[in-house]
Amino acid sequence: MRGIVKRFGAVQALKGVDLDLYPGEVLGLVGDNSAGKSTLMKILTGAYRADAGTIYFEGRPVAIHSPLDSRRLGIEMIYQNFALCGNLDVASNVFLGRWPAARLLVDRRRMEQEAAKVIERMKFAFPSLRTPVETLSGGRQQAVAIARALAFDPKVLIMDEPTANLSPNASQRLLELVRDLRGQGVSIIIISHRMQEIFDVGDRISVLRQGEMVGTLSIADATEDDVLNLIVAGRRSRQEGGPARD
Numbered sequence: 001m002r003g004i005v006k007r008f009g010a011v012q013a014l015k016g017v018d019l020d021l022y023p024g025e026v027l028g029l030v031g032d033n034s035a036g037k038s039t040l041m042k043i044l045t046g047a048y049r050a051d052a053g054t055i056y057f058e059g060r061p062v063a064i065h066s067p068l069d070s071r072r073l074g075i076e077m078i079y080q081n082f083a084l085c086g087n088l089d090v091a092s093n094v095f096l097g098r099w100p101a102a103r104l105l106v107d108r109r110r111m112e113q114e115a116a117k118v119i120e121r122m123k124f125a126f127p128s129l130r131t132p133v134e135t136l137s138g139g140r141q142q143a144v145a146i147a148r149a150l151a152f153d154p155k156v157l158i159m160d161e162p163t164a165n166l167s168p169n170a171s172q173r174l175l176e177l178v179r180d181l182r183g184q185g186v187s188i189i190i191i192s193h194r195m196q197e198i199f200d201v202g203d204r205i206s207v208l209r210q211g212e213m214v215g216t217l218s219i220a221d222a223t224e225d226d227v228l229n230l231i232v233a234g235r236r237s238r239q240e241g242g243p244a245r246d
């Protein structure tokens with residue numbers, strides 16, 4: 001993403017932001033509340049349209065004007081509220097809105113087979129694919145939301161605060177899944193306020209501050225303090241005196 005600008009009335013949410021994502025990497029996207037993280041990702045998924053800037057995908061400029069455009073490129077996003085249908089079962093949610101049909105009847109068998117395949121890829125066990133999702137724990141609901149995204153076989157998977165409502169156990173499982181997916185070549189962007197998680201699972205970390213990209217660090221040679229300094233002050237640390245933005 002290059003030079004992405006987004007205004008909401010008087011608020012300039014993004015002031016010309018650049019973001020890079022490489023194949024098979026996990027990129028942490030961090031920043032204070034209202035820094036513009038969700039807005040930047042919603043532009044990538046076509047939920048919002050940028051006022052200016054260009055998105056390149058596999059080296060070419062692309063037009064992402066709707067969620068469908070981004071899905072066709074292989075970009076999927078898991079929103080914080082999961083956007084599931086609570087009264088429907090696991091398999092139906094994985095294929096929400098595109099149930100395989102045989103003579104106008106939903107082909108349950110095929111749907112369950114396909115859902116089972118995706119869930120197996122996640123190494124996640126469900127007692128039954130016929131359980132209504134509203135009766136599942138937060139961790140399992142999160143897994144259903146991920147399964148739905150994976151059913152599209154994405155190249156890029158965006159997760160907006162995926163562990164915010166998960167138990168410590170479920171959070172660990174989610175991070176393991178992120179590692180597995182990276183191993184399968186999926187590029188992943190994780191928005192999180194939990195720095196430790198990003199340091200656990202991430203390759204690089206990009207920091208937004210008040211609508212500006214203030215830095216991208218390699219996790220291997222950054223400390224949490226470096227990142228906190230970028231978040232708060234827009235520079236890496238006092239000693240190293242990174243690019244000052246004030």
Ligand SMILES: Nc1ncnc2c1ncn2[C@@H]1O[C@H](COP(=O)(O)OP(=O)(O)OP(=O)(O)O)[C@@H](O)[C@H]1O
Nearest residue numbers: 008011012013031032033034035036037038039040
């Ligand atoms: N649909 C909208 N209408 C008006 N203003 C918006 C809208 N979406 C975002 N904003 C504003 O844009 C700015 C960036 O918001 P955004 O949600 O992208 O921040 P964020 O980094 O995701 O924050 P958080 O960590 O709290 O989720 C904020 O000032 C926010 O109020």
Ligand SMILES: [Mg+2]
Nearest residue numbers: 037038039160
């Ligand atoms: Mg947000």
